[in-house]
Amino acid sequence: MGKGRAARLVRSLEGVAYWAAAAPLLARLPAVIGYRIACWRGDWVRRHQAGKRAELARNLGQLLAEEVSPATAQQVMRDWFRHASCEALDVMRLRHRARPLRRLVRVRGQEHLEAALAAGKGAILCSAHFGSYHSGFSVLHASGFPVTTIGRWQYKYTAGLSAAERRFWDRVYRRVRRHRQRPNIEPWPGRFQVAAQAAAALRAGEVVTISIDAPPLDSDQARAVDVAFLGRRARLLPGVVTLAQLTGAPVLTCFIYRSPDYRHQVLEISEPVPMDGETATAFGRCAAQVSAAIQRNPAHWVYWTSTADLVTLGLTPGEPGISAPAGPLPGERLVRDRTEPRVAIPG
Amino acid sequence: METVINDYISRELVRDPSLLPLAGDTSLLDNGVLDSLNLLRMVVFLEERFKIAVGDADLLPQNFSSVDAICAYVRAREPGKQAVAHG
Numbered sequence: 001m002g003k004g005r006a007a008r009l010v011r012s013l014e015g016v017a018y019w020a021a022a023a024p025l026l027a028r029l030p031a032v033i034g035y036r037i038a039c040w041r042g043d044w045v046r047r048h049q050a051g052k053r054a055e056l057a058r059n060l061g062q063l064l065a066e067e068v069s070p071a072t073a074q075q076v077m078r079d080w081f082r083h084a085s086c087e088a089l090d091v092m093r094l095r096h097r098a099r100p101l102r103r104l105v106r107v108r109g110q111e112h113l114e115a116a117l118a119a120g121k122g123a124i125l126c127s128a129h130f131g132s133y134h135s136g137f138s139v140l141h142a143s144g145f146p147v148t149t150i151g152r153w154q155y156k157y158t159a160g161l162s163a164a165e166r167r168f169w170d171r172v173y174r175r176v177r178r179h180r181q182r183p184n185i186e187p188w189p190g191r192f193q194v195a196a197q198a199a200a201a202l203r204a205g206e207v208v209t210i211s212i213d214a215p216p217l218d219s220d221q222a223r224a225v226d227v228a229f230l231g232r233r234a235r236l237l238p239g240v241v242t243l244a245q246l247t248g249a250p251v252l253t254c255f256i257y258r259s260p261d262y263r264h265q266v267l268e269i270s271e272p273v274p275m276d277g278e279t280a281t282a283f284g285r286c287a288a289q290v291s292a293a294i295q296r297n298p299a300h301w302v303y304w305t306s307t308a309d310l311v312t313l314g315l316t317p318g319e320p321g322i323s324a325p326a327g328p329l330p331g332e333r334l335v336r337d338r339t340e341p342r343v344a345i346p347g
Numbered sequence: 348m349e350t351v352i353n354d355y356i357s358r359e360l361v362r363d364p365s366l367l368p369l370a371g372d373t374s375l376l377d378n379g380v381l382d383s384l385n386l387l388r389m390v391v392f393l394e395e396r397f398k399i400a401v402g403d404a405d406l407l408p409q410n411f412s413s414v415d416a417i418c419a420y421v422r423a424r425e426p427g428k429q430a431v432a433h434g
Contacts, residue, residue: 192386192411195386196386196390196406197403223384239384246384
């Protein structure tokens with residue numbers, strides 16, 4: 001067995017052990033202890049994954065060099081790995097109507113969502129792969145807002161995952177799925193009814209979430225628009241705006257922030273984003289809010305170690321010699337939203 | 348009805364001029380005319396223009412595969428005919 005393969009196996013086993021055994025246990029301890037241990041585990045992963053560390057540092061330097069000092073970059077890196085470990089506890093705390101997690105999450109701006117829903121056309125939450133977004137949406141649903149997510153369960157499609165690994169992830173995310181009004185509306189090529197299904201959910205007065213920072217699939221590149229994002233131009237899909245314009249549903253932004261104590265979080269919902277003007281103009285406003293959230297809290301964005309996705313987004317140039325891992329491992333945060341996903345983030 | 352639907356698709360949804368004039372049996376899916384968002388546009392148009400309700404269960408490729416298929420679907424959804432609608 002080669003050295004690289006052995007290292008991958010060790011990482012895989014560690015990830016399985018953490019998500020399947022340690023995290024459920026930690027989630028039952030007092031939060032102050034459980035999240036502290038999760039942070040230690042995040043520190044351990046950071047020390048032992050030099051490749052990911054380097055990838056994160058390089059992408060952070062390329063995109064946020066002006067905003068982030070070297071000292072801050074170190075802190076971002078530390079927090080990024082800690083957040084990834086804490087996310088497992090968030091998911092495990094979604095038991096019993098999500099009460100254990102709801103105790104730790106404060107929803108700010110709920111009145112904006114209530115006012116938007118009162119108009120009777122549902123509401124679209126424009127979000128990003130940011131913080132513990134899966135669990136955040138589940139908390140919202142458990143708080144009484146019927147939430148449906150437009151998004152792909154990446155473990156179903158990631159190339160290189162064994163059947164056992166898919167079953168493992170399916171089991172892990174069962175807790176998240178339990179707190180949704182409907183199954184995810186998954187926008188893969190050929191599923192032409194996605195927008196109409198989302199419109200049906202909105203008509204039923206539900207909340208539909210869309211993470212707009214996903215790299216467009218090859219088949220969707222023609223629909224992507226150039227918008228200002230992280231100080232550069234990125235190619236993103238403006239479906240959130242088209243859906244809003246066709247249904248009349250208001251668009252609000254939604255981000256979940258982890259506090260410095262790592263266990264408490266704030267789920268922040270904005271006032272409605274104006275949807276007037278051309279699609280690209282209205283979408284630019286959404287992208288600006290996502291971009292600002294990432295710039296304020298870079299450790300929350302999951303794409304930092306996903307160079308291939310950053311290249312697809314047009315944010316970083318493809319560089320020879322920089323390649324993504326052969327496949328994701330159990331215990332990794334899957335973020336690549338493409339037909340042939342390659343990249344995952346260790347968690 | 349065929350003319351109204353054909354005109355709408357030709358004017359609002361077709362991006363490839365080589366598909367025009369649009370034949371009744373031209374595949375709207377294979378030719379990339381109806382993607383996810385265009386299907387929603389189509390549904391909104393049909394509901395407003397023909398006063399029908401398009402349900403989740405009706406969002407099947409066979410109901411929207413061509414102008415002819417859409418016309419057949421709308422006819423089946425007209426008041427008093429819902430029982431024979433596809434899906």
